[in-house]
Structure formats: C-alpha cells, structure tokens
Amino acid sequence: MLKYSFILLTFILVGCKSKSFKVVDDYKYIQNVDVKKEDWKIVWQDNFENTSLDTTKWTKIPKNNADWGNYMTNDSKCFDISDGKLFLKGIVNTDTISDSRPFLTGGIYTKGKFAFQYGKIEIHAKLESAQGAWPAIWMLSQDNKYGKYPRNGEIDIMEHLNYDDMIYQTTHSYYTLELKQKTNPPYYKTSKFNKEAFNTFGLEWFPDKLVFTLNGEETFTYPRVKNVDASQWPYDQPFYLLIDQQLEGAWVGKVNPKDLPVNMVIDWVKVYQ
Template structure:
C-alpha cells in the first residue's frame, strides 16, 4: 500500500501494485542520521488552505472521498477486504475511523481501474477501510498534511499516501508514488529502536524508476523526539512538495528531504525533464491494511491475532498551496 520502502517487500511487488501503499523494490536511502532536523511550522511559510476534510458530522463526505472495495491484497499478500460499510469506514467524534475487523467476507478482487472483466470474487478473513480522492480531487505541488493516530500491533499497516491522477508517465512506478505516512508493527519487538517499548518509527517514501521488478524507491524511518510510540497520541504527518524538492515532516520536524538527483522515471515522456515523475497532479488516500509481506517479515514476524480488532483514526486532512509561488511551490519550502 499508500507504499513504503522495505527490502522484504521486493519479492512480492506486482506490476499492478500502483493502487496500494506498499509495493517496493530498490534501494532504501539513508536517513538524516544525527543531523538536527529543520523545524518548518505551517505558520512560518505562505501556505494557503485550498482543500480540507475536518471529518465533522457522522457520514463520509462523498464529494471528497470514494471508498475502495477490493480484496486482492494490494500486491503485498495483505489479508483484508476493503469494504464500503460503516463497520469499516466511519466518521465519528470529529474523526475518520478506519477499522480492521476479524470476519469472513467475500468481495471484488480488484478496484475498478485495474479489475478484470468480469472481476472475480475473493474471500478474506479480515475487513478494513480505505478511502481515496481519486477521480474527485488531485493536486500538483503544495503541503499535504494529516493529523492521525496510528494503531499498534504486529501486522497493522496504516498509511496516508498519494498516487498520480492519470499515470501521465505510465503505470506504476513510472508515474511515481508519494508515501506521507506508513507505520508497521508499532509496539512490536525492535532491536534498532530507542525508548524501550518496541517499534516506534514511522516511514515516508517515494517510489519511481524503471518498470517492475527493476523499480526503485527512497525512504526514511523516523522516531518521535521523545521516543514514544506514535500509537499513543495524534501527530501531524506532512509532505511539502515543490518543483524539484520534496520533504517529509512529523509534527513540523523535517525528517527526510529528496531532490531530483535521487529520483527518475524510465518513461520516454520524461526525457530532459529532471522533475518527472513528480511534476503531475496526485490524489490522496488513507487505509489500514491487515498483514502483508512487509509487516509479516519484520519485528516479531508473522501476524499477531490479537492485533485485530483495531483502528486508524484521522482527525483531519488538509491541502495547502504556496500563495506566493502557486506554480512551483518552492517559495514556501524553506531550506536550512
């Protein structure tokens, strides 16, 4: 899914994995190490709000979101069917809640854009929720952020991510993918994590490059300064995206910055364009996957049955453009 960078997922990536948030293959980029991260609060730049969902009321706003209905496992052997039911997608107490449940359900194999005709039915033992702005809203450049509380548990895989609106440069990964937030196995055993409470890192990533299986990605894992589990509370996860510059933030702290020398696309339409494929409109989605190749290959390995039921809560999602530089967005992205 919305995809991140993890070596264990390479072998399971599929050529059609562009509709999920976890297809991987390539080499992970180094993180920021011990460099003190740049603090980049929204108020310090000229960002102008252009779209938002505060998740008020008691129903999903269908003018903003389309639930995905699919059971194919996202190309990562995930265990869930995504449904369009209130049991899995709810708006309550001012939040979007995506719920993973243990229940047997039969549903369509793939979402419409990659479905066979006829689309076969698949039966899974878990259900969950996924919503997308696909076909409704997409943006080129800006600051996209979400205040969210990720679930803990071995096998839990929440994500907020972006995919190209029209695959201008070709099918995944030629047209790119932007992963704002992914969290895998929060609270499970982790020998590389500080804080003494297990896995406490979230992931941001870009996917791009040559056709699968020669596709590439760059990514970074980051922990909160306090080393607390991100499942303990809500945090703001963001991407600031401008012409030739993409950087990811957690609670306004920049933890990962990527420039065109770190990405590419094999598309012939991109020749001479160093900003491709990240120079086209992308849409936003959020989902909670259950299991899959990546989470089940790390930390405590496998899938913990007591991880479900569980939920991914999102307080709001907001999109800003750079008021002083709407075409390129660079003026609002201050570099250190």
Template sequence: MKLKALLFLSFSHLVLIAQNDKELLWEEHFNGDSLSSLRWNYETGDGCPDLCGWGNNERQIYNKDYVTVKDGFLMITADKVGDTYYSGKINTRGKAEFRYGTIEIRAKVPKGKGLWPALWMLGSNIAEAGWPGAGEIDIMEYVGRQPDTVHTSLHTPESHGNTVNTKTTVVPGLARDFHTYGVSWNSERIIFFIDSREVYTFSPEPKNEDTYPFKHPFYFLINMAVGGNFGGPEVDDSIFPQQFIVDYIKVYR
C-alpha cells in the same frame, strides 16, 4: 548570548510569517456523521482478479462498513470476523487532486503486529502511466511489527517496491497520541515532516520521468492493510479490532 537570542527570535518571527502567509487550498475535518461522497471514493474488495492481495499479498478485504466518521474524526477499523480480515480504504481520485504545495495530516496509528496503516498519494495519470510510472508519495506508513517507527518513501520508475528513496524515523510512543505528518512539494524537491520536524528530503539529479514523476497532480489515499509483504507475514489475531484515526488534512499553496 544576546546575538544568538536575537537570531533565534528573528528566525522564529520569519517562520511565523511564512506559516501565516500560506494559502489554504483545501481542508478536510471529517465533520458530520458520514464520509462526503463529493470528496471521497471507497475502494472495496481484495483486489482480485486484476491485483489480488492489492499487489502486496495483503490479507484484508476492504469494505465501506469499516470506514466511519464520528465527532470530527475519520476512523478506519481493521477486524477479523471468523477467518476473514476486514478493513477500509478511501481515496480522492477525480475529486481532490493537487500538484505541489504543503500537506499536513494529523493522525493516530494503532498498535499491533500485522497492521499497516498508511497516508499516501498516487499520480492522477495512473490509468495511463500505470504504477510506478505515475509515482507514489508515501507520506506516512507504519507497520505494527516495528513499533515507534515511521516510514516515509517515494516510488518511481527508477526505484520502487523495496525503494531506495525512503527514510525511517523513530518516534517514541508513536501510537499513544496523534502526530502530524506532511510533505512540502514542488518541481525540485519533496521534503517530509513529522510534527513539523524535517525528516527526509528527496531531490534527485537529473529530474526526469524515471527519477521524479512528481510534476503532475496527485490524489490522496487512506487505508489500513493487514499483513502483506510490508505489514509482515505474522498477524496477532488477539489485537482486533483496531482503529486508524485521522483528525484532518490540510493542503496549502
């Protein structure tokens, strides 16, 4: 028992040292009363004519009015006005892009069938490489038709769309409170975490552009879709409006 206790204390001490030694590269706490235009871009519309439904048969129209900042929180609201669904989507393309490191995002998902909030990243070379050539890291996806379930996925040229590079994790009472979602990422592997607990590791062999297009900078995207191929064909209109809330984002070397 004493040996186990010593080992546990030693391990805890090492973990604490490792955490304290992390170099904070970038952080976003959503201070003030509006989104920083120096850090974020709005994405608007329905994706047409090039990518109607944003490639997923999503129902919402993105509008910047559905993205707000208040009391240190980012709030993306999904609502139905008449026969039209509205929501918000933002990204850091060209303003905050990172290659490798540890990323932590604290967020609270909403409840309701048909909602599809996500915290994710795309390769900054997407204009040249296209999708899925640029790669996609889905730090957290949640669909209201599967309560208490978090999806963590990667899309590559070898496997994308209904990708095999994915893991679902059940978190009881997920929508009741904030949780921390993150990845630890380098040239060899990507590890996904929920509330500091490792839930999925991706490290394919071989690592080439088809299997591991994750060796260049990526940027953040935050959005909440309505319906769609993944969100589900059924939307419960009685739930609106609903908010997807993000507390902070931190990026460590």
C-alpha cells in the same frame, strides 16, 4: 471613464497575481511554480465534523489485487465518524459466508475527486498498533502521464508496521524499483514518533524536491537529481491521496487476530497551495 477602467484593470491584475493555483477538470489543483512557501493557503480540507463520510471528497477504497489491498472493503463495520474524527478499522470478518476473507479493512481515497500538484499536505492522525497492522497515508498519480505503475511514482507520506515506534517515509518509482537506484538519492527514511499520541504527518512538495515532515519538522528530503534517468522524477503531475488501515502483506507479515480490532484515527486533512 479612463480612471475607472484603470482601477478595474489594476484589480484584475492583482487578482490574477494573487491566485496561487489553477483548477483543471474541476478537481485537480495545480500550484503555480513561482508561489513561495510563505504564501501558501488552505485550498482543501476535511475536519470530519459530519456524521457520515463526505462523498464529494472521498471514496471508500475497494478490494484490489495489490499486496496492501487484499482486505479492503466498503463494509460499514470498518468505518466510523464520531467526535470529529474518522475511524478506519481493521477487523476480524465475522461473516465469512457473505465474504470469505478472514479480515476486513477500511480505507478512503480522493481519486477522481481531488488531486493536487505542488504545495503542502498535512494529516493529523493517531495510529493504533497490532501484529500485521500496516496503516498508510500515501499518494498516487491521478493520470497515467508516463505509463503504468511504477512509471508515475508513489509518495508514501507515512507507513507504520506492527508495534514499531517509528514510521517510514518513502518514494517509489520506475527509477527506484526497476532501475534499482535507491541511493542516488536515498529514497526513504525512518523517524521515531510517539505512537500513543496524535501526530501530524506531512509533505511539502516543490518542483525540485519532496520534503517529508513529522509534526511540522522536516524529516527527509527527496530531491530532483540532474543527469540521471528521467524516471527519477515523475512528480510533476497531480496526485490523489489515500488513507488506509491495511492488514497483512509481504512486508508487514501475518495478522494476529487477537490484536484486532485496530483503528487508524484521522482528526483532519489539510492541503495548502
């Protein structure tokens, strides 16, 4: 009996040791801080192999008052899944009686359905170009740990403007936006990419740094800095994912309707911990 008890205890201890994360509230995946990068495994993914959006994972982003959210909609014309890919569309609105906005855009997020803290995320996608197009892959905090935006920070894994042949990878926080601390450390970087092809946009998230990647290669690191205002590092809490084909805004400029429709094509999303 003692022998079998020892075997059972060993099995339990090994099982606990190999667990790289815990799940809180059934959807927040919190990675253990001592997990090594080489031990990461996929904990959440979507390959868009169904004919409709998996609503256990995603919600269509509604219209909102933010600069990027003016044309967000749940209109089916802005969403399509075919050939194992999700198409998020920016279109001219042809029914301004039902909705007076001139343009409509599709986007999805995992808010309230999946969030994670630490680990790696990769999104394999292709970005079409248009004047006024602003596709983005980014993350926001699931909970308001530090107060209202921008206290909880923002992680922009990828933003693309117009017809550019580069992407922006950025962090925003109270530290960068309100305290204007944009060089200690630098808060963003641009990287060239092949806009005619599918690319893998990614982030490796550690307790002391954010490592942005493009096609598996490191492009930019935002470190946690000592002896500065505590608002520099709000990235110690679960974040959810947003993927959206935005149109217009103060940064990107006005849309040229002749360039529409424009698509953001998502092949797959994978999260590792």
